[in-house]
Every structure is written in C-alpha cells, then in structure tokens.
Amino acid sequence: MSTDNRLTARQAAAEQTKQKLLAAAVAEFSQRPYDEVTVGGIARAAGVAHGLVSHHFQGKQGAYVAAVDAVYRQMEAAESSELVVDAVGDRLRQRFRRFLAFVAANPDTALNLILASGRDEAFAARREYSISVVTGWLDLPTGNAAVTVALAAFADAAEGLAAEWLRGGRATSPPTDTAPFSVEAMTEAFLALLAGALRSAQALDPSLDVRPALALL
Incomplete structure (x- = not known):
C-alpha cells in the first residue's frame, strides 16, 4: 500500500472517529445539563479512547460548540428547505409545522439545547432571524417598538408551548388518548398566538393597523 493510500485510510478513520464523537456529544448534551456532561462520558458513548475528545475537539467546551453547531444546522435545514406554498398564512403554517x-x-435535544433558557447564542440568533422573517412576510414595520415587543412575546409563548408539549409526551401525530395534540393542532395554536x-402590538401602538397582517393568517 502506498504512503498516500495509508494516509487516506488514516484520514478516513480519523473522520469516522470524529463523527462518532460528534454524535455522542449531541446525545450527551441533549440528555443532561452541560455541567453533568463529562469528557469521559462522551468518549464512552462513542466507544473511543478518552483522549480523542481533546484531540478532535480540544475538550468538553469544544465538543459542546460542535454539538450545538450540528443541531443548529439540522434545525436550519429542516426549517429553511424550499417552501412549496405561496400564501403567507400557508407559508407560516409550513414553517411552524417543520419546526414542530x-x-x-428530537425532544431531548429540543428541551436541553433549542428551547432551554440557557441555550447557546446560535439558537437565540436563529430565533431573531425567524422573527424577522415573520415581520417581513406580514409586511409589518421594522423597527416599530410595539411590533418588536409583541413578536418577541409571541416567540416566548410559542417556545414555551412547544416545551410543555414535549414534556407532556404529546409530540405524536395523529393524536392518541394520551397525546391529544398533533403537530397540526400545535401549528394552528402557533398561528393563534x-x-x-x-x-397586542396594536394595543401598544394605536397608530399601528394590524388588520392587513391578520387577514394574511
């Protein structure tokens, strides 16, 4: 076997190990708080030597950053894939449906990384972007204080509802006797919120006319 082939084989093995560690890190940080996750636990979950976590990710914090980035990219891909509807209300439903x-x-990941109060900045930034998308689709004035406050409150309420839905084991579709809230029902609840x-924005700013935006829902 040539030197190049041996190098390529080693590189492939190293990448495979790194991906195992990344999957293990996502699982570990999804299942327990940051302080309870250990480098040893990540290595054991991946079935590799303890030192490889530091080799590939420079330790626990690096593994956490990589795990957050991986989940963020998965969520972004799920939410931002090509929209197949034109009407604003249908676009919103499709976006909310994909998020839900x-x-x-991924309920554990959602509760511990995406919806957690101490979540990483990547998810907070994603939320701000999503609010800006909704603002644009509804043709609401950007920079209006009432709109900003009201949509932030909507995001808080929607995320809180999603978290309670997941904690209650209700994330099933179609609904059952023990899980009555389907993805479709939750989507409509998001629209109602x-x-x-x-x-609320119009109550805060009486000069704001939200009737055209409401008509789009």
Whole structure:
C-alpha cells in the first residue's frame, strides 16, 4: 500500500472517529445539563479512547460548540428547505409545522439545547432571524417598538408551548388518548398566538393597523 493510500485510510478513520464523537456529544448534551456532561462520558458513548475528545475537539467546551453547531444546522435545514406554498398564512403554517416536526423528532435535544433558557447564542440568533422573517412576510414595520415587543412575546409563548408539549409526551401525530395534540393542532395554536401578538402590538401602538397582517393568517 502506498504512503498516500495509508494516509487516506488514516484520514478516513480519523473522520469516522470524529463523527462518532460528534454524535455522542449531541446525545450527551441533549440528555443532561452541560455541567453533568463529562469528557469521559462522551468518549464512552462513542466507544473511543478518552483522549480523542481533546484531540478532535480540544475538550468538553469544544465538543459542546460542535454539538450545538450540528443541531443548529439540522434545525436550519429542516426549517429553511424550499417552501412549496405561496400564501403567507400557508407559508407560516409550513414553517411552524417543520419546526414542530423537528423538535418532536428530537425532544431531548429540543428541551436541553433549542428551547432551554440557557441555550447557546446560535439558537437565540436563529430565533431573531425567524422573527424577522415573520415581520417581513406580514409586511409589518421594522423597527416599530410595539411590533418588536409583541413578536418577541409571541416567540416566548410559542417556545414555551412547544416545551410543555414535549414534556407532556404529546409530540405524536395523529393524536392518541394520551397525546391529544398533533403537530397540526400545535401549528394552528402557533398561528393563534401570533394573531394575539399582533392585536397586542396594536394595543401598544394605536397608530399601528394590524388588520392587513391578520387577514394574511
């Protein structure tokens, strides 16, 4: 075997190990708080030597950053894949549906990384971007204090609802006797929260006319 082939084989093995460690890090940080995760636990979950965590990720914090980045990219891909509808209300439903389907498929990750109060800045930034998307789709004035406050409150309420939904084991579709709230029902609940937020914005700023935005929902 040539030197190049041996090098390529070693590189492939190293990348495979790194991916195992990344998957283990995502699982570990999804299942328990940051302070309870250990480098040894990540290595054991991946089935590799303890020192390889430091080799590939420079320790626990590096593994955490890589895990957050991996989950963030997965969530972004799920939410931002090509929209297949034109009407604003349908676009919102599709976006909310994709988010809910993602967290339903990854409840531990959602509760410990995406929806957690101490979540990483990557997810906080994603939330701000999502609010800006909704603002644009509804043709709401950017920079309006009432709109900013009301949509932030909507995001808080929607995330809180999603977290309670997951904690209650209700992330199933179709609904059952023990899990009555389907993804579709949750999607409509998000729309209802958004409508309430728009009305709140007008209550805060009577000069704001939210009727055109409400008509789009």
